[in-house]
Every structure is written in C-alpha cells, then in structure tokens.
Amino acid sequence: MVMDVMAAAARIEAAGGQVIHMEVGQPAAPAPKCAIAAAHAALATGRLQYTETLGIATLRARIARHYSETYGVAIDPARIAVTTGSSAGFILAFLALFEPGDRVAVALPGYPPYRHILSALGCEPVAIATTQATRWAITPDMLIAEHRRAPLKGVLVASPANPTGTMMTGEALRDLIDAAEGEGIAFISDEIYHGLDYAFAAETAARHSDSVTILNSFSKYFCMTGWRVGWMVVPESLVRTIDRLQGNLAVSVPTLSQIAAEAAFDGRAEMEAVKHGYEANRRILLDGLPKAGFENILPVDGAFYLYAEVSRFCDDSFDFAKRMLEETHVAVTPGVDFDPLEGRRFIRFCYAGSQSEMHEAVKRIGRWLR
Ligand SMILES: Cc1ncc(COP(=O)(O)O)c(C=O)c1O
Numbered sequence: 001m002v003m004d005v006m007a008a009a010a011r012i013e014a015a016g017g018q019v020i021h022m023e024v025g026q027p028a029a030p031a032p033k034c035a036i037a038a039a040h041a042a043l044a045t046g047r048l049q050y051t052e053t054l055g056i057a058t059l060r061a062r063i064a065r066h067y068s069e070t071y072g073v074a075i076d077p078a079r080i081a082v083t084t085g086s087s088a089g090f091i092l093a094f095l096a097l098f099e100p101g102d103r104v105a106v107a108l109p110g111y112p113p114y115r116h117i118l119s120a121l122g123c124e125p126v127a128i129a130t131t132q133a134t135r136w137a138i139t140p141d142m143l144i145a146e147h148r149r150a151p152l153k154g155v156l157v158a159s160p161a162n163p164t165g166t167m168m169t170g171e172a173l174r175d176l177i178d179a180a181e182g183e184g185i186a187f188i189s190d191e192i193y194h195g196l197d198y199a200f201a202a203e204t205a206a207r208h209s210d211s212v213t214i215l216n217s218f219s220k221y222f223c224m225t226g227w228r229v230g231w232m233v234v235p236e237s238l239v240r241t242i243d244r245l246q247g248n249l250a251v252s253v254p255t256l257s258q259i260a261a262e263a264a265f266d267g268r269a270e271m272e273a274v275k276h277g278y279e280a281n282r283r284i285l286l287d288g289l290p291k292a293g294f295e296n297i298l299p300v301d302g303a304f305y306l307y308a309e310v311s312r313f314c315d316d317s318f319d320f321a322k323r324m325l326e327e328t329h330v331a332v333t334p335g336v337d338f339d340p341l342e343g344r345r346f347i348r349f350c351y352a353g354s355q356s357e358m359h360e361a362v363k364r365i366g367r368w369l370r
Pocket of ligand 1: 192
C-alpha cells in the first residue's frame with residue numbers, strides 16, 4: 001500500500017507539487033562524517049576484499065564494547081555477527097532457529113517483513129493482536145495462551161516498535177523473555193530503533209538472558225540505511241550455525257560498509273544532535289495533530305513514528321492517506337500495511353524529516369480537516 005502512496009507522491013512531484021514525505025521510515029540526515037571519511041580512506045586504497053564471515057574482528061569488538069558502554073552488559077565479541085542490515089539478520093535467525101512449519105509469534109501491528117520472511121521460509125507467522133490494554137505489546141499471558149492453543153517455536157518483539165513507536169518497559173521485556181524461555185520458545189528481540197528513545201531508556205534483551213537472539217542495525221540511529229549493515233547478538237550455541245549460513249549465503253558483508261560502521265561509533269555526538277531534531281519534531285506533532293483532530297495517538301515513546309487513529313474521519317486508512325496526499329501533499333503510510341485486522345483505522349507518520357516540514361505538515365493537515 002505504501003508503494004501506491006509513494007507512486008502517487010512521485011506523480012504530484014513530477015507535476016511540480018511540493019510533497020512532505022512522512023511515509024518512508026528512514027532518517028533524512030546523512031551518515032556520521034567520520035563514517036563517510038573512513039569509507040573514503042578505504043576506497044582510496046583500492047582494495048576491498050572479503051572479510052571474516054561474521055565480520056571484521058575490530059568491528060565485532062567495537063559492537064561488544066557498545067553493549068558495556070550503553071547498557072553495562074558484557075557481551076563476548078564471538079557472539080556478535082555483522083549482517084547486511086538487520087534484514088539479512090532476520091533471515092539468518094529464522095533459518096538457524098526454525099524449521100518449515102514452525103509457528104512464530106509476532107505482534108500486530110508490526111513490521112510486515114517479519115511475517116513475510118517467515119512465510120517465505122515455510123514457517124507460520126502467528127499474529128498476536130495487541131491493544132491499548134497491554135500498551136501495544138505481547139504479554140506473557142497472551143504468549144502462553146497462544147502456545148497452549150498450538151505450540152510456538154519462537155516469538156519476536158520490537159521495542160521501540162514500528163509502526164507504533166511504543167516501547168516495552170524493562171520489566172515487561174524481562175517477564176516476556178522469562179515466559180518464553182520457561183516454555184522453550186526462542187526469543188528474538190528487534191532492537192533496531194535503540195538509541196532513539198524519548199519516553200524512557202530502551203532496555204536490551206541481552207540484560208536478561210544469554211539465550212535470546214538480538215537484531216540491530218546501523219540504519220536508523222546512525223542514519224546509514226543505504227549502507228546495508230547491521231548486527232546480531234546470538235546465543236553461543238548458534239554462532240557456528242550463523243557462521244556457516246552467512247558464509248554460504250553471502251560470504252561476508254560489504255567491506256566498505258563494515259569499515260564505515262566501525263567508525264560510526266565515533267560519530268555519536270553528531271547522531272545525538274540528529275536525535276534532538278527528532279525529539280523536536282515529535283513535540284511539534286504531539287502538539288499539532290490533536291489540535292487538527294487526531295484524538296487517539298499511541299504512546300510516542302521512541303523510533304521516529306507516530307501511529308494515529310483516523311476512524312473519526314473515515315473507515316479506510318488507505319483512502320484517507322490517498323485523499324490527504326492529493327489534497328495536502330503530505331504523504332503518510334496507511335496502517336493496513338502493518339495490521340491487516342485493525343490497520344484500516346490507523347495511519348503512520350514518520351517524523352525523521354526537518355522541523356519546518358513538521359510545522360508545515362501540521363498546518364496543511366489542520367486546514368484540510370477543519
Ligand atoms: C522494525 C524494523 N526492523 C528492521 C528493519 C530493517 O532495517 P535494516 O535492514 O535497514 O537494518 C526495519 C526497517 O525499516 C524496521 O522498521
């Protein structure tokens with residue numbers, strides 16, 4: 001559905017219209033300057049060869065250090081696997097953990113590729129609908145009830161989440177990990193939006209267990225979507241499997257991107273400034289959208305997403321997004337992409353753009369809905 005919105009936006013732009021893009025979930029800012037400089041220097045040598053299958057050793061060590069610096073959690077660099085974005089990490093994780101036919105729980109609303117990759121691998125994604133009552137998260141009760149209905153082999157959660165931007169508290173995360181591991185259900189934690197937390201500090205699943213599989217990426221906090229580089233933290237027992245899978249599927253991750261990624265950790269001050277920009281954008285939307293008539297907005301805890309109910313205005317968020325684009329030139333994503341059940345009632349705004357765009361979007365939408 002978002003592709004249709006993007007195509008319509010492109011037509012408006014081709015005709016000279018000024019579209020405010022809030023539909024695509026990626027930072028507008030560039031990668032840290034030190035990452036770009038490191039890539040230039042590497043290119044200048046003219047030699048970019050395969051690396052170790054699980055990633056350049058110094059990058060893996062730097063990622064492990066990130067866990068001790070950020071969360072106070074010690075991780076053995078041997079448990080870090082560098083991946084081609086977290087997207088490739090999902091494929092590796094699912095291949096390593098599951099067999100065709102296995103049932104794996106994911107939250108609705110949620111990032112669609114979880115379900116699609118699982119289906120493509122012959123697994124069965126089991127969508128668990130979340131509500132306001134559980135702060136839009138899967139709870140131990142929900143997980144166990146589904147497991148009793150038919151055994152689950154895995155559960156995947158994201159905090160901060162896409163499309164909602166909501167986060168699980170440290171206790172909620174711990175309780176769900178305990179419930180899953182108590183039943184032998186593999187726990188996968190998508191932590192790709194870590195670093196972009198505003199309501200409270202995001203908690204890593206690594207604090208609670210060495211048996212969880214964690215996905216992360218340089219795409220969002222470090223503004224490196226196109227570099228296609230991410231990482232996994234895997235249980236010790238899975239390291240060899242992930243090594244063999246990645247060796248066969250990809251040999252290794254693009255070397256230039258790994259070199260830039262390692263340098264990116266030195267660009268945190270620059271990225272914190274970008275984060276402060278998102279925080280300002282978040283405040284502009286949280287002030288302006290309710291005034292424009294959006295009465296139900298999910299907790300805007302982290303990432304750069306705001307998920308708002310539109311059922312006051314219409315019963316089809318795709319139609320709403322289309323009309324809003326045509327009449328205000330503000331592009332958003334209809335919720336049906338993230339939730340085939342309730343998504344008709346919601347749209348997602350991405351607020352990774354500039355403050356002036358946020359002010360302008362709020363103004364245009366307010367005028368349109370008045
Ligand atoms: C929740 C979530 N997980 C994973 C990804 C994949 O990102 P990447 O492959 O760039 O790391 C995205 C991208 O938007 C996402 O929103």
